[in-house]
Amino acid sequence: MRRLIYIILASATVALTACKSNPLKVDVSDIDVDVQVERFDRDFFACSDGDAYSQTLKLAEKYPFFFDMYNMHIISCGTYSDKSYYECLKVFFSDYSVVEAYNAVNKEFADCSDIQETLVDGFRHLVYYYPETEVPRVVTFVAGFNQSVVLMDGYVGIGLEKYLGDNCPLYDMLQIPDYAKHEMQRKRIPVDVMTEIFHDLHPYEPATDNLVNRMIYNGMSMYFVEAMFPDMPETDRLTYTGEEIGYCHHFERDMWTALIENEYLFTTDLFTIKKFTENAPFTAPFGQECPARVANWTGLQIVKAYVENNKVSFTELMQETDYQKILNMSEYNPR
Incomplete structure (x- = not known):
């Protein structure tokens, strides 16, 4: 039953997203590239x-x-x-x-x-x-x-x-x-x-290498991939199943709260950072049901909130290297 709920949530999210105009859907039909x-x-x-x-x-x-x-x-x-x-x-x-x-x-x-x-x-x-x-x-x-x-x-x-x-x-x-x-x-x-x-194109060169900076940089990477393939299914872009995407949306607020309350966001401990951002069977601090790399997914949501709330263009986003600024100006507050 729980698995079905997550799948339904993922489907509902896709439907809601489809109703919004996607700024990354641009006309490239007149651009010729020689790729073999x-x-x-x-x-x-x-x-x-x-x-x-x-x-x-x-x-x-x-x-x-x-x-x-x-x-x-x-x-x-x-x-x-x-x-x-x-x-x-x-x-x-x-x-x-x-x-x-x-x-x-x-x-x-x-x-x-x-x-x-x-x-x-x-x-x-x-x-x-x-x-x-x-x-x-x-x-x-x-x-x-x-x-x-x-x-x-x-x-x-x-x-x-x-x-x-x-x-x-x-x-x-x-x-x-x-x-x-x-x-x-x-x-x-x-x-x-x-x-x-x-x-x-955009190497990771933060003032401080902490979890939140990694999250946002990885979120920018995922946003970049979405811009390159705006018609690609989200499951293929993120290498998540529909159920895993549903889980992320369902527990988005809980995950963000846990990151703050457990003081994970600004940790510089590499072992802890890897637990949240690298591939694994699951995100260990959040339990075995939680998909791997959820901090990166959260980083993507922060990036999207920053773009939407500040009317930032793709180029302006990619030129920004102050990840703390992106966090602060995103007004990210999942409900």
């Missing part, structure tokens, strides 16, 4: 067959800069001019988890047109808000489960083995917990790409 999902993973694994040396030369020409960065910083084999490089490649291509990951990626991502279409929409919105921004090349790779999305000079790299779906047997083999697997789905890729771009 380039399969570097396939090109790179072709080096495991035949003449690896000639293949690497072709890759260096086709993916300038990214190929070197991938070799040095993602798979840690150095540069292809190093004597030890090709021995490192042999070890990499013979690693069981890497081989299985690549096979699974080939099966799950035989077609990436849906991802490309969503990214095109996201980059159109990015250019709308940041007209001077250069749209990066989008490349995919496999690296042995150590990277999700990376930004490099002129590139966005996507580690596809981190998005094989929560039923992927490899994740069980690697003993990845269920709560983490929930975020390892292909629909998460565009969200993670834009989240990394937000972090690159």
Whole structure:
């Protein structure tokens, strides 16, 4: 019964939100962006067959800069001019988890047109808000489960083995917990790409690193993603179920009161901050029924209140680095 109530609350919230005009729904139809999902993973694994040396030369020409960065910083084999490089490649291509990951990626991502279409929409919105921004090349790779999305000079790299779906047997083999697997789905890729771009455009540089500053910064990140994908379902943007969103709305006032009364808001204790803002089975201080990362969700509500109550534009919001000012001027007071 309680689960049903939360789902109904989430549905009611969506309906009420739909009645309001969404300032983030802008016309980007006349903005052209060239976004192609380039399969570097396939090109790179072709080096495991035949003449690896000639293949690497072709890759260096086709993916300038990214190929070197991938070799040095993602798979840690150095540069292809190093004597030890090709021995490192042999070890990499013979690693069981890497081989299985690549096979699974080939099966799950035989077609990436849906991802490309969503990214095109996201980059159109990015250019709308940041007209001077250069749209990066989008490349995919496999690296042995150590990277999700990376930004490099002129590139966005996507580690596809981190998005094989929560039923992927490899994740069980690697003993990845269920709560983490929930975020390892292909629909998460565009969200993670834009989240990394937000972090690159607007690094977190607070005067004091406390919980409320993290909450609001993370809330700004979530608002940024919503601006890039205004038509994306909230469940996909937040990686919450409808039930979890309903819970957040139902207990919004209680959570805010608890954050204040227990003096959590201004804590600088990193362990406590992580309990409220990082992925986990649940938000431990609020009990096992409370979804993970609820402080970030609360931060998003503060950001939205700040925007609405002060008629702040998206650009003005993103230029603001005084998170305490956002809190004070938001007049956030859930009822």
